[in-house]
Amino acid sequence: MSMLKINDLRSYLKNKSNQELIKEIVELSKQFPVVKEYYRTKVDPDFEIEIFEKYKKIIQDEFFHYKGFGKLKYSNINKAIRDFKKISKNSKLIAELMISYSELGVEFMIEYGDVDERLYNNILRSYINALDYIFKNGLEEKCKDRMNHIREDVVGVDWEFGDNMSEVYYEYFSNFDNEDE
Template sequence: MMAKLKLTDVKRYLKDLDQKELVGIITELYKANKPVQDYFAVKINGEAVVKELYEKAAEEVNNEFFPTKGHGKLRLSVAQKAISDYKKLTGDAEGTTELMLYYVELGTEFTNTYGDIDLRFYNSLLSMYEKVVGACENEEQLYSRFSDRLYNVVENSEGTGWGYHEGLCDIYYSLGWLEEE
């Protein structure tokens, strides 16, 4: 088994390299790793790539619930990874929050379309909704942008089993901004 290197070991190693050697290592990383390619695309080309990555992540999330062909596979980990990868590559907090809310909206729509799922499914949606509400609690601009959608998820979950609707209500009504309205 290979020993995992610490970041300090990697930094020490890289410090001892000259520029040509560094460029060589970075080039090898770029060729071998799609996430590294996406990372450099964001660094070099900026907003256009961020938008493209957002659309790709949104499509991946959507395909787990409502693909264009067939039935949703509900691989929640695939949808969550798409969101997590987007966040890591772009650092776009607003886009990440929107993707998380989209995930909850699609999950709620899925259960309304096909019926109750299971507790694990609803816990995943509640956890993601809680992250969205937490982000909105800290950023008034995010709350302003997503307030209607946050409320609509609660409304659209009415009658859902496993305590999902009640859980959404508890999270939604914990928002401090609601007291000001």
């Protein structure tokens, strides 16, 4: 099955009246919660914080579920971040969500000790993804202390993992620190 081409979609939409377009968007909002959330943030910008908290809670629950031990479904965590990126264009909130993933992962490691290789790999990947996003969006100054705090927290959990996190941190921030001088 082939994907819908944007030009075909545009042609389809151009043939619709305003009333038909409104009806179609309302239907999409009813069928797809992400579409509803997207438009809600357009209508009510303050709702963006509420939506952010919802997605942050999804991530928290994967690590520390209110009913006990989290499920640690990395696909749910990554989906929450992807979905929020589709809804929000606020780079600070997106970075905050990505950093939260790393922070919660490290907190989980500290709480439960040596878990498994997959957890280490996922947390390291989330840390790198957050740093990539932070640097692409010019948020280095705002996020540097938190990213360093995450790095410092893992040193006591596992030496090799701590070394890996430190290496990544300094790879990103060594040039940033040199620019400040």
